[in-house]
Amino acid sequence: MILLPLLLAAATPVKPPAKGTPPISEQTQKSGGPRPAEQLAVRFDSADLAFELLPERYRLEGVATLGFTAIKPVARLILDLDSNLPVSAVAVDGAPLPAGRITRPDGQLIVTLPRPLAAGEKTSVRITYGGTPHVALNAPWDDGVVWSKTKDGRLWFATTAEGYGCDLFWPCLDFPRGEPAMATIHVTVPKGLEAPSNGRLLGIDTLPDGRTRWNWRARQPNTYAIALNVGPYEEVTGTYKSRFGNSIPMTYWYLPGERPQAEKLFAEFAPTLDFFESVVGPYPFGDEKLGVVETPHKGMEHQTINAYGNNYAKAVEGFDWLFQHELAHEWFGNQLTAGDWDDYWLHEGYGTLMQPMYGEWREGRARYQAMMQGSRAGIANKVPMVRGRSVTEEEVYEPSRGGPGQDIYNKGAWMLHSLRWLIGEPAFRDVTRLAVYGRTDPKPGNFTPRYGSTAEYEGFVRQVTGKDYGWFFDTYLRRAALPELVETRSDGTLSLAWKAPGGAFPMPVEVEVDGRRTTLPMTGGRGSLPVAADAHVVIDPDAHVLRRSTAIEELQAWRTTSKK
Incomplete structure (x- = not known):
């Protein structure tokens, strides 16, 4: 008699959380900016992230096993994790940690280690957590999860985290330089659904009850670019024969019933790759994949699994700008990651310039000029693009918080356009390759993902040209008004x-x-x-x-x- 009410409660449908709920704090909403000393005292070696999606309860359960090496002596690990995801257990180097050594201040998880680490010592922390993650108000401009349905009523789920950060879904170091050297991602989903994610597919496990666990591995992923995607996907696949001699697997995951449109979009993959490899350099993640997944939001540069939600829109340029723009971020954002959000223009200025440059590569100078002029009136010039100090993502992206906003896209692209003419095409390409790869002769296997900054970029221009263009960058980056x-x-x-x-x-x-x-x-x-x-x-x-x-x-x- 006691079990009946419990069974009835379990059978009662759970109401979907509304957009913007559960609410998040300012701490969770903050990504980047000045960091606690303890976060800067460790190197993030590895992240093994096991997720299970429970759609009937709108929950996300996780087990994160994180490996660190102390750069400086450190007694505590300070991790970022949204308070909507309660932690049920923590173990350090395999031993359960007493509750007294675990604290959850707003939006953080502080682990006091059994003993302090000396410089060079390693540790592993296993965190079990779960809850109802924040639902995005308007993904991808406002971050969180998106619970959606396909036309036939099946689950369609996605995450975005560029603005608010990785701590929306997993315990992490939520600042640009907080990338783990390696991430292994396991996503368990209901029967009949697929879960494409970052990196290389290690295998798919079928569990006794029909659920499947999708296992992926990605090297040095940008933390906000780690993404979960779940749906009844179908796939179109192929291989790109690179001009650098390697073969790159390509996959597009799309919703059922869209095969003709999916194949037309997929036909753009190889030519677009060829453009980037010819004008920038090797695809940075050719040993993993070029992956794109259809999402219930517009798009995002999720490393090797870019989100696409442009509804196969047609344009006069003859190519899908959203697919091309997000793919540009594999070079400018994922291979080259801005070391601080203050250098955000390195991602978006270059990412935006790549669309007219692709138009030029396909059709000639007239297309390039038309596309550049199309963005000119969008430059606001209200505040400088660079402040010269550590800032959060929102302090850059949101004009209401004093940021340049869309100027990091349009003004950034126009500044690079002017620089391209000023120093000449060969020099501009060398500067770009130095920024992206750290060298002018990139080949598969001779580079790894790297961090960049505005100061470093200016140094590359001096190195290549032999001239100081400080006046150029001072005017366009550190001043609001145009000359x-x-x-x-x-x-x-x-x-x-x-x-x-x-x-x-x-x-x-x-x-x-x-x-x-x-x-x-x-x-x-x-x-x-x-x-x-x-x-x-x-x-x-x-x-x-x-x-x-x-x-x-x-x-x-x-x-x-x-x-x-």
Whole structure:
């Protein structure tokens, strides 16, 4: 008689959590920024992450076994983990840890080790946890899980974590340099569902009750790029024969009933890879895979398992911009990871530039110019792109928190566009390869994922060109306003002068006079040339230089007024 109420309770359907619930704290919402000394005192060697999805209860259960090496003496491990995921047990080096050595301040898990570690010593901590994870309000711009259904009512689930960080799903070091050297991921899902994730598939285990466990391994994954995807997926697969001699497996996981669209998107994989390998360098994770999975949200650069939710949209450019943009992040975001969110433009500026560069590679300069101009009016210039200190992701991405927001995409791409012209194509490619691979002669096997910074990037430009372009980066990265080119014509002379917020700005300018072009070096920020009174003059006819435009400012002001 006692069991009946329990059985009835178990059979009662659980109501799906609403978007934005359960709420998360400011600590969980924060990714990056200044870190506790204990987090900087360890090297993250390995993460073995076992997840089980319980969709009927909207729960995620996890067991995380994390390996660390002490860089400096350390007595505590401070991990980031959302408080919505209670911890039930912790073991250190195989021995259960007493409850008194485990504390859960807001959004963190603090493990006081049985004994302090000396520099060079290793430890392993096993954490058992689980709960109802935060449901995203509007993934991927707002992070969390997405519980969805396919057209025939089957589970379709995904995670995103770029903004709020890895601690939404697993105990981690939630800052850009907190990548584990190796991650092994196990995802147990109900019968009939697949669970594509990061890295290389080690195997699929079928459990006695029909559930399956999908086992993956990824080397040095970007922490926010570790992703769970669950659904009744079908697959289209193939192999790309790289221009560097290796063969790269490719897979697209898509929903049933979409085979024709899926095959058309998959047909873009190899040509897009060839573009990136020709203009940047080897695909960084060729020994694992190029993976893409259809998701119930727009998209995200999840390392080797990029999320795609663009509904197979068509565009005048003739390729899927979202697939191409997320794939760009395998180079700019996953292989090259910004060492601090303050350097976020390295991800998104380059990632955005790659779409017009692909258009140029496919169709020529006209396509490139059209795509670049399409983004020009989106540059806001409200705050600098770089602050020169450690900041959180939201302090960069959210204008409401003082960040440059979308400027890291559009202004970042335009700055790189101007740099590409200023130093020339060969130098720009060498700088890019140094930033991505740490070398100009990358080949499969001679590089590993790396961290980069704005200061390092400027150093690469000096190294390649032999010149100091501090004035260029000071103006575009550390100032909000754009440089203005002041033009005057008098007594048969055209005079040009740069008015830049950072002071000296000796940016060369191309001038077309009656169809003939010349480039003024603008030494000292000024230049002039003789021009007949009736000559037709066009300044910077190919828009090489990102500079102030009163027309765009008036357009932006008009748009703002029109919305009121």
